[in-house]
Amino acid sequence: MKYGVLVFICFAVTLLSCKNDDDGGPEAIPPSLLSDVAPEDDETIREFLNTHFYNYEEFETPPEGFDYRIVIDTIAGENADKRPLMEDAESVTVNVSSSFFGLSAGEEDIAHKLYYIEAREGGGESPTYADSTLLKYEGSLLNGTPFDQRAEFAWQELSFNVQGYSNGVAKMKAGTPDQIIDNPDGTYSIANSGIGLIIMPSGLGYFHNPRDASVIPRYSPLIFKVELGAFVEDTDSDNDGIPSIQEDLNGNGYLGDDNTDFDVEPFNGRLANFRDADDDGDGIPTRDEISDENGNIIIPYPDADGDGVPDYLDPDN
Known part of the structure; x- marks a missing residue:
């Protein structure tokens, strides 16, 4: 197809899809409904969970020098016999209302399914979704594109984060103070920290208003790899x-x-x-x-x- 013809077709499609308002400018497309996006996201997430696996064998029998990092890959080729994420995943339903995102759609308590996997169960207790936690994390899209990470332990109040993240971390178990190890490089690790995955639909993430639209498209399901070291019980x-x-x-x-x-x-x-x-x-x-x-x-x-x-x-x- 010639370049000039392609430009004309794209221009025509743009005109058809952007209706002008009374001021002559393009009319803004209203946000989608939570009730429409939630089932679509769940289908996408379930397909992902059924077609991907993580390095569970290394967590089950840690090789010497294993860094306890979760690695996700596609079930295909030499990995065709791997156990899909879905077999290890547990889920919890969280209700979301449109007002959470400042929307006026009037939707109340729309069910969203959150999936989580504990690759290594922590030796301590679980925080609530309102507690302050000491953790490491890495956030990415389902295709692996990263958008945020914390490589060293840092304190973070779960109540100031997206709902799926705080509710997901609350399903994990933390480590215990007696298992803190001072490393030669000045950092520290926690030998019995909890390590896991949180996979959430966009309604439990950023939905129509991502924190960085250049990296996170609207209505994107998200994955967080989390290592939970400790938490403050009954955070105020x-x-x-x-x-x-x-x-x-x-x-x-x-x-x-x-x-x-x-x-x-x-x-x-x-x-x-x-x-x-x-x-x-x-x-x-x-x-x-x-x-x-x-x-x-x-x-x-x-x-x-x-x-x-x-x-x-x-x-x-």
Whole structure:
């Protein structure tokens, strides 16, 4: 096909697909619906899991000098007999609403399936999706294109990350402090850290608004390779005395949509409860409303009028 003809065809297709608005410019294409994208993503992910494998044999019988890095490859050729990722994968369903992404579609609790694999189970306990964690990670597209990584252990609060990442890490087990090893190069490792994979649909990732559109296309399922070393139990992100996990009032696994004083906060100063030191906006810090005169936190949290709503969430008390 000649170049001039190709350009003409592409130009014609562009004209047909970009309807002009009243101002004469191209009309923006509205974001897709979560309910449409979720099943498409799940089909794509399941195909990937059935056609790829990871170096499970090295994790089962570690060779000398093994670095415990997960390597994914296609089941084909000399690898045709490898065990597909799907056989090792476990899944959990997480509900997502369009409001999570600032969309006005009005979709509520659209089911999304998250897949995860523990290549090496950690020797400790599991964090919650609201805890601060010490970990390494590498994020990539299903085709292997990387978009983010942390090669050395660093602290990261899961509540400030995409929902699939925080919920996936919460399915893993961390290591234990007694297994920390100081390396000669000044770094450290944790001998019984948890190592695994998290595979998520776009609705649990960046959906229509990726952090780097030049690398992550819209509606892209994502993979994270994670090594979980430790975590802070009952992390309190805003230091108000309420563990962040308890600030997920609707229990949907997402902290960003729980904001008791949303209606009284300024538009540019709205904070979800897990980031707000005065959850009910009554001018009295949350910590003061749950503490006695000596500063000790009172359990259960005080409820002066007995209406079932603790004082720190009740602006009238």
